[in-house]
Amino acid sequence: MLLLSTVIDYFVGLMLSRPQVADLQSDIVEKRKTISFFNWDALLNKPQNQQQRQAWLLLSLVANLGILAFFKYYNFFTESAANLLTFLGLPISLKTLNIILPAGISFYTFQTLSYSLDIYLGKLKPVRNFWDFSLFVTFFPQLVAGPIVRASTFLPQLLTPKNLSEVDFRGCLILFFVGYFKKACVSDNLSPLVEQYFTNPENYTFLSCWIAVISFVIQVYCDFSGYSDMAIASAGLLGYKLPLNFKFPFFASNMTDFWQRWHITLYSWLRDYVYVPLMRKRPKAERTELFKSRNLLILMLLSGFWHGAAWHFVFWGGLHGIILVIQKQWSSWVAPYKGSLPLRNILGIPLTFYCFCALAPFFGSKDLSTAIEIEKSFLFLNSLGSQNLNLQIAWLFVPLIMLHWAAYKGWFADWWRKIPSWSFAVCFGVLVSAIFRLAAINPQPFVYFQF
Structure with a gap:
């Protein structure tokens, strides 16, 4: 679950940082060469419009909140729907699942979402180093019960080396x-x-x-x-x-x-x-x-x-x-x-x-x-x-x-x-x-x- 959230939001963050143009059908865009998916520099410089940026953000929201909704709220919605239909005189039997709730899913979901949202809002630049972003998502002290750490708070701290002499x-x-x-x-x-x-x-x-x-x-x-x-x-x-x-x-x-x-x-x-x-x-x-x-x-x-x-x-x-x-x-x-x-x-x-x-x-x-x-x-x-x-x-x-x-x-x-x-x-x-x-x-x- 952590790996999936990490990969999705890392990739979405890179896509959200691409330059914007008013219309992807403009002459400038049409003259661009076909870009290979694996050519990162070319891909990240490919222009996009606001609708595409919203689509990338929507991918992050749907993926993260969808996973959270399934593991944490599937049985709740199922039972509530069954009870409501029964109350309305339409009894129905809906099957619930024996779902194990992943530890800390509510916390790290909000953490990774803050990364995508801040990049979309222009408050943060994405990180190119996948391991740096992985460290932000999986940093163990607060991982399972908070505090909820935002990317804008944690990621800048990775830019400076840590010295024991500076630890309180x-x-x-x-x-x-x-x-x-x-x-x-x-x-x-x-x-x-x-x-x-x-x-x-x-x-x-x-x-x-x-x-x-x-x-x-x-x-x-x-x-x-x-x-x-x-x-x-x-x-x-x-x-x-x-x-x-x-x-x-x-x-x-x-x-x-x-x-x-x-x-x-x-x-x-x-x-x-x-x-x-x-x-x-x-x-x-x-x-x-x-x-x-x-x-x-x-x-x-x-x-x-x-x-x-x-x-x-x-x-x-x-x-x-x-x-x-x-x-x-x-x-x-x-x-x-x-x-x-x-x-x-x-x-x-x-x-x-x-x-x-x-x-x-x-x-x-x-x-x-x-x-x-x-x-x-x-x-x-x-x-x-x-x-x-x-x-x-x-x-x-x-x-x-x-x-x-x-x-x-x-x-x-x-x-x-x-x-x-x-x-x-x-x-x-x-x-x-x-x-x-x-x-x-x-x-x-x-x-x-x-x-």
């Missing part, structure tokens, strides 16, 4: 340590409790629901941001810089701010390649609030659909889109009252966290009906059953909040850079020894491996 070893080791702590010590230890509740939510009280949902949000954050930290650190040790993927999202003061801090590379990708082109379909004077809201909903629906081939993911994305539309409208209403801005920021942080937690059941449940039941329990304090989870786990939230706040304020940013190398080595060794004692006994797979 301390920074990379500390970042990897933080990522491992998030994943192995926090996320994996919360995973059994979350799975216990989400498997049978009908057995538990609303208090258990709150603890499980908040635990799930912390689990997903520590799992995914932990992977991103370790990926960025691993790339840094090799001399490459990957983009930031999380920026303390739980301190966001509104949902717009939140989505600029959470899975940054995905939402910036969707913004630049989906939302912005949709907005440019109309002149600025004709961009009504309804038009902007529609495009924002499309953006978030695609985000939910990207995360999984199930209706509860679509609902999760759509509901976030609705909240973003409401929040933007509210912000425009209160914008003239600048004196209330500090209060709005203070109240906005817990309210934003609550909104994200309130919609988390649609992300973590096995199906839509289960998500709705959990949602009722969370929002309306409705106990579905009488059992309680280990409520003492809630005390774990306190030190986690304190650590997160300290990191947000940068309290851990400098001291380990100022101490001598031997002191750093000793401290790092002690921390690593301690972290192994805190790591979960049963390691869990990364949550985003399934996407």
Whole structure:
């Protein structure tokens, strides 16, 4: 799968870079000699019109998105079509396939597409060296779970040799340590409790629901941001810089701010390649609030659909889109009252966290009906059953909040850079020894491996 995507987009990138002419039937073109397919220099200098460039881009889009659609969404569309026809009184039996989802397909598909799209838009020149492009596609640290690295970010880094003397070893080791702590010590230890509740939510009280949902949000954050930290650190040790993927999202003061801090590379990708082109379909004077809201909903629906081939993911994305539309409208209403801005920021942080937690059941449940039941329990304090989870786990939230706040304020940013190398080595060794004692006994797979 990787090889196929690599070959297609490498070739498409070269074809998109060919010079343009207004009309391929012009006299200049007619006088050209027949060009051999294997004569690269002649082929790459052969003029083309805009329709041909669009055709090459379409090849990249159809190939990459077609592969993704088959492996990730074939069964979803098949089952949804069968259910719809049954609902309409036309029962039909459609065969689903036992498809194994290739690891990281959603991530590397968007990576390779960014290459073709940037060349088409004139933001990037293609690489002639096939191995350089292959390295961009298959670079292992972020390959299976992000961050989503764009060609314009990674390929220029191949132009300069890497020297060990330029590697920030301390920074990379500390970042990897933080990522491992998030994943192995926090996320994996919360995973059994979350799975216990989400498997049978009908057995538990609303208090258990709150603890499980908040635990799930912390689990997903520590799992995914932990992977991103370790990926960025691993790339840094090799001399490459990957983009930031999380920026303390739980301190966001509104949902717009939140989505600029959470899975940054995905939402910036969707913004630049989906939302912005949709907005440019109309002149600025004709961009009504309804038009902007529609495009924002499309953006978030695609985000939910990207995360999984199930209706509860679509609902999760759509509901976030609705909240973003409401929040933007509210912000425009209160914008003239600048004196209330500090209060709005203070109240906005817990309210934003609550909104994200309130919609988390649609992300973590096995199906839509289960998500709705959990949602009722969370929002309306409705106990579905009488059992309680280990409520003492809630005390774990306190030190986690304190650590997160300290990191947000940068309290851990400098001291380990100022101490001598031997002191750093000793401290790092002690921390690593301690972290192994805190790591979960049963390691869990990364949550985003399934996407």
